[in-house]
Amino acid sequence: MQLFLDSANLSEIREAASWGVLGGVTTNPTLVAREGGDFPRLLAEICRLVHGPVSAEVMGTEAAEMVREARELASVGSQVVIKVPMTSEGLKSVIQLQALGIRSNVTLVFSFNQALLAARAGADYISPFIGRLDDQGADGAALVAEICGFFRSAGLESRIIAASIRNPLHVVQVARAGAHVATVPFAVLRQMFVHPLTDLGIARFQADWNRVPEKKKN
Numbered sequence: 001m002q003l004f005l006d007s008a009n010l011s012e013i014r015e016a017a018s019w020g021v022l023g024g025v026t027t028n029p030t031l032v033a034r035e036g037g038d039f040p041r042l043l044a045e046i047c048r049l050v051h052g053p054v055s056a057e058v059m060g061t062e063a064a065e066m067v068r069e070a071r072e073l074a075s076v077g078s079q080v081v082i083k084v085p086m087t088s089e090g091l092k093s094v095i096q097l098q099a100l101g102i103r104s105n106v107t108l109v110f111s112f113n114q115a116l117l118a119a120r121a122g123a124d125y126i127s128p129f130i131g132r133l134d135d136q137g138a139d140g141a142a143l144v145a146e147i148c149g150f151f152r153s154a155g156l157e158s159r160i161i162a163a164s165i166r167n168p169l170h171v172v173q174v175a176r177a178g179a180h181v182a183t184v185p186f187a188v189l190r191q192m193f194v195h196p197l198t199d200l201g202i203a204r205f206q207a208d209w210n211r212v213p214e215k216k217k218n
């Protein structure tokens, strides 16, 4: 399972990229609005920091509008993947984007049937939102397992990005569920490093090493 960063913040993206773990980036209108400024320019900066796909969302509600926005965003670079909402117009735009050689990510997916429709329309990526489902008392990771299990047995090629990840346990759950990608907020990515036994182990090794006389260390 690849790890993407769910962020539009350049310092977060730069830092995560320096750890060598970053397969790509996803943004959304909320994350971009938080950063302010010109979106195509921000997108270009993000693409400079990351080697993999970078998802950028269109805001139009009709396919023609979505495709027009998508062409502008995709002109930033070949890494750009266009996020379209899970609507009939969104799926219409997926077909048109495919003809233009622009990759798509169908977002705001909350059910198996939505994922199936997006796959049949030819979406490159499909993003079920785990945390927002859990917030409603549903089981987001179970949905990812259901989608991934069926897609593999049916030979559907869309890649599943588990999105709306809220904690490190979500990452474990969607990996077990067979997601191709987990897109993770920076805070969760940082939490994934943490284990008290690692901290304790480092402290113990440091203390033991510091007891060795200086001349024996070289």
Ligand code: E4P
Pocket (backbone or CB within 6 Å): 006, 026, 027, 028, 107, 127, 129, 131, 132, 163, 164, 165, 183
């Ligand atoms: C995914 O592509 C979305 O940007 C994101 O994961 C949404 O997460 P949220 O539910 O925490 O806003």
